[in-house]
Amino acid sequence: MYKKSVFNIATLSPYFATRELAQLVVRRAKQEKVPDISLKDIQSASRSFLDELYTLSQKNELRILDIPEHLMPIFNIIARSHRLGKTIAPVIKISRQKLVI
Amino acid sequence: MSPLPSLLQNVRHLFAMMRASGGSVDLRDLKWIYPLELLPLAALITEQNLPYQLPADEKCRGYLEYFHFPYGLTKYQRPSNNYMPIYQFPTGRDQQGLLVQSHIIGSLTNVIVQRIGAQSGVWDGLSTAIDEVVSNIQQHADSKAGWICAQHYPNKGYLDVCLLDTGISIPGSYRKHDIDIGNDVDAIQSAVRGLSVKNEEGIRGAGLRTIINMIRGFGGQVVLLSGAALLHATPSAKLYPSSVTWHGTVLGLRIPEQTKPFNYTQYLEGSVF
Numbered sequence: 001m002y003k004k005s006v007f008n009i010a011t012l013s014p015y016f017a018t019r020e021l022a023q024l025v026v027r028r029a030k031q032e033k034v035p036d037i038s039l040k041d042i043q044s045a046s047r048s049f050l051d052e053l054y055t056l057s058q059k060n061e062l063r064i065l066d067i068p069e070h071l072m073p074i075f076n077i078i079a080r081s082h083r084l085g086k087t088i089a090p091v092i093k094i095s096r097q098k099l100v101i
Numbered sequence: 102m103s104p105l106p107s108l109l110q111n112v113r114h115l116f117a118m119m120r121a122s123g124g125s126v127d128l129r130d131l132k133w134i135y136p137l138e139l140l141p142l143a144a145l146i147t148e149q150n151l152p153y154q155l156p157a158d159e160k161c162r163g164y165l166e167y168f169h170f171p172y173g174l175t176k177y178q179r180p181s182n183n184y185m186p187i188y189q190f191p192t193g194r195d196q197q198g199l200l201v202q203s204h205i206i207g208s209l210t211n212v213i214v215q216r217i218g219a220q221s222g223v224w225d226g227l228s229t230a231i232d233e234v235v236s237n238i239q240q241h242a243d244s245k246a247g248w249i250c251a252q253h254y255p256n257k258g259y260l261d262v263c264l265l266d267t268g269i270s271i272p273g274s275y276r277k278h279d280i281d282i283g284n285d286v287d288a289i290q291s292a293v294r295g296l297s298v299k300n301e302e303g304i305r306g307a308g309l310r311t312i313i314n315m316i317r318g319f320g321g322q323v324v325l326l327s328g329a330a331l332l333h334a335t336p337s338a339k340l341y342p343s344s345v346t347w348h349g350t351v352l353g354l355r356i357p358e359q360t361k362p363f364n365y366t367q368y369l370e371g372s373v374f
Contacts, residue, residue, distance in 0.1 A: 012196075012200065018202070018203070018235050018239060019236040019240060020194050020199055020239045024194070024196055024199055044228040046228065046233055047229060047311060048232060048308060051307075070225055073366040073369065077369055081307075087307050088370045090310045091310075091371065092293050092313050093338065094293055094340050096290065096340045097341045099341060100341065100342045101109065101113065101331050101343055101344060
C-alpha cells in the first residue's frame with residue numbers, strides 16, 4: 001500500500017511563507033506522520049520561515065527536501081548560523097539624534 | 102537619478118495630523134496624502150472607532166475612497182491602477198488565518214514587484230523584507246490585525262509601502278519579556294543590534310536588520326516608528342526620540358524603481374553601507 005512519506009508545503013498553496021506558517025507545516029507533517037518536508041515549487045520563503053523550519057525540523061527529526069535554488073543562499077546562512085551558534089545578519093550602524101521629530 | 106524625497110516629511114505631516122486629532126480625525130483641509138500618513142490614520146479611526154471627516158477636495162476624497170479608507174479590505178482584490186488599497190490581514194495562528202494573510206501579502210508583493218521592475222532578484226529581496234515585517238507582527242506585536250497599503254508613483258520613479266500594527270510595540274515586547282532595555286530609543290537600538298525576545302528558541306534577531314539592509318540595497322528608505330522612537334534609514338541610519346507615541350509599530354518603505362538585476366544575497370549578512 002502507498003504510504004505518504006513527504007509533506008509538500010505547496011499543497012497548502014501559500015503565497016508567502018512566514019515564521020508562523022513553518023509551525024503549521026511541521027504540525028501538519030507530524031499529524032500525517034511523514035518524515036520529510038518538501039519545499040518543491042515554493043516561490044518565496046523568508047529567512048524567518050526557513051529558520052523556524054530548520055529549528056523545528058531538527059527538533060522533530062524531520063528532513064527538509066527540494067530546497068529551490070533561489071532559496072539556497074538564505075538556507076545556507078541559516079545552517080551556518082546554527083552551526084556557529086550565533087546569528088549571521090547585517091550590521092547596521094546607527095547614529096542617535098537628540099532632535100525630537 | 103535624483104535622490105528620493107525624505108520619508109521624514111511624511112512622518113512630520115502624520116504627526117501634525119495626529120496631534121490635531123483629539124477624539125476625532127478632521128481631514129477636511131486635506132489635498133494629498135501618502136501611504137505612510139494614510140494607513141496610521143485608517144488604523145486609528147477603525148480600531149478606536151473614532152469619528153472622522155473626509156476631505157472637502159473632491160479628488161482627494163475620491164483617492165481615499167479608492168483606498169477603501171478607513172476600514173480597508175480583508176480579502177485580496179487585484180488593484181486596477183497605481184494604488185494598492187488598504188488591507189487588514191489576520192495575525193492568528195490558525196491555518197485559515199495564515200493562508201488568508203499569505204494570500205493578501207503575497208499577492209500584493211507580486212503587484213509591487215511588477216510595478217518597481219520585475220528584475221531578477223527583486224522578488225526575492227522584497228519578499229524577504231516584507232515577510233520579516235509580517236513575521237514580526239505575528240510573533241511579537243500582540244495585535245489582532247496587521248495593516249498594509251501601497252502606492253506607485255510612476256512619474257516620480259518610486260513606490261511607497263506602509264505596514265503597521267496597533268500592538269504592544271518593540272519596546273513593549275521587550276518589557277513584556279522582562280528585558281531591561283532603557284527607554285524606547287534604547288529599545289529600537291537594541292532591536293537593530295539583534296537583541297531578540299526569543300533568543301532561547303534558536304538563532305534570532307536578524308529580522309529588522311534584514312529589512313533595513315534589503316531596502317537600502319534597493320536604494321530605498323525605511324522609517325520605523327515604534328512606541329516613542331523613530332528610525333530613519335537611508336544609506337545612513339538615524340534614530341530619533343519621537344514627539345508622538347505610536348502604540349504598536351509603523352513601517353514605511355520608499356523603494357525606487359529597479360532597472361538592474363538585484364543580488365539580494367549580498368544584503369543578508371555583513372556590513373554593506
